Amino acid sequence: MTVELENAVVVVIGGGEGIGAAGAIALAAAGAWVVVADIDARAAEMTALDITQTGGQALHVACDISRAADLARLHRTTTENFGAVDLVWAHAGRAVAGRLEKVGIEEWAGLMDLNCGGVVRTFLEFGPPMIDRGHGQLVITSSSLALFPDQVPIAAPYVLTKSALVGLARSLRAYLEPTGVGVTLLCPDATHTRHATEVPLIGLDRTAFDAELDTAKLDKPEDVADALVAALRQGDFFVSLTPDVGTRMLDDVHRLTGAPRSSRALVMSGCLRVNPRHHDRVAAAMTQVVAESRKEPDNLAYAWSADLDQPGVFHLFEHWSTREGLERHAASTHGQAFLDLLKEVGPVEADLHTHEVGATQSLTLPD
Structure with missing residues (x-):
């Protein structure tokens, strides 16, 4: 369900820094009245100050989510100052990584709690x-590691907790849907925050760990915050900035189960626009690539046509029995030669799309 953020009363637990702070600021910019809660009272105060100095509505509250009494006080303070809570974001948490046989049970249990x-x-x-x-919305922060746990196996204690939150969020969503209360699951990828760069290590050398951490590839907290705000407005349940996250999750399922990937046929269609003075050269190359492509075993149809009214515009229709067949075509000698030509005559405007075909049926013309 979509969330109206204008004048909404929002509680961000874990809003003192990183993604939580960026999210609190983004929610305030969207018009929400934000209560910033954090175990670090000073950090919560600074986030709230950032909001109020730009004209937003905010207050800060010290809160330890391991204490029910702190949460009750946070709730009471919010309602007394801003009114009933429309959205609460459970973002606070911590991580640990290291040699798993060295991580004591107290550490595992503490993370779970x-x-x-x-x-x-x-x-x-x-x-x-x-x-x-x-009415209301609960936002739960998990992690991309809950989706792809084998990419950082030394973070297993953290992964355990974040994987549990994926299941909890899905269960709560199903349970709460009839009541009018929504749930949003946020699964950030590795993000440039102290949470990621200063994760506590057990049995591992800090210098070696830091040397392998490429901070330039980490997401920005502000980008995660913007994605969350957009998802709330659109009513999306799942929020992730991980590239091709859906495809990767499907690949994981097939890899884990040993089931073959679906061999759905694929259609590619669209058009290319080149400088009109290169029209004849591109048309000649297309004639050659069409002839070679139709010989490929996975090709079901292959056609390029020049626009009759617009020189330099070419329309495309390709039909492949599998996605792998299209990938082999792109890597073929004639496919690469055509791509090299396009680079040579560039710039080229491409408006191309692929469509997975779930089922086909023959059509006959009426008598």
């Missing part, structure tokens, strides 16, 4: 009034 128990405590405190009103 903070990262998972904190979200449950947040729901138990803020959820019932939302259910009674038939």
Whole structure:
């Protein structure tokens, strides 16, 4: 369900720095009245100050999500100052990584209590009034590591907690949907925050770990915040900046189960625009690539046509039995030669699209 942020009362737990702080600021910029909560009272105060100095509405509250009493006080302070809570974001948490056999049970249990128990405590405190009103939104922060845990196996204790939150968010979404209360699941990728760059290590050398961390490839907290705000407005359940996240998740399922990938046929269509003075040269190359492409075993149809009214504009229709067949075509000698020509005559405007074909049927013309 979509979320109206203008004048909404929003509580951000873990809003003192990083993604939480960026999110609090972005939500305030969208018109929300924001309560910034964090175990670090000074950090929460600074985030709230950033909001109020730019004309937004905010206050800060010290809160430890491992303590139900702190959450109750946070709830009470919010309602006394801003009114009923429309959205609560359970973002606070911590991570640990290292040699897993060196991580004691107390560390595993502590992470579970903070990262998972904190979200449950947040729901138990803020959820019932939302259910009674038939209105509200719960945002839960998990991680891309919950989706792809084998990419950083040394973070298994953290992954355990964040994987649990994916299941919790999906369960709460199904449970709360009839009540009018929504759930949003945020799964940030590696982000340039202290949470990622200064993660506590157990049994590992800090210098070696830091040497392998490429901070230039980390997402920006502001980008994650913007994605969350957009998702709330659109009513999206799942929020991720991981490139091709859906395809990667499907690949993981097929890899884990050993099931073959679907061999759906693929259609590519669209047009290319080149400088009109290169029209004849490109047309000649297209004639050659069409002839060679039709010989490929995975090709079902291949046609290029020049626009009759616009020199330099060419229309494309390709039909391939599998995506792998299209990929082999792109890597073929004639496919690469045509791509090299386009680079040579550039710039080229391409408006091309692929369409997966779930089913086909023959059509006959009426008598």
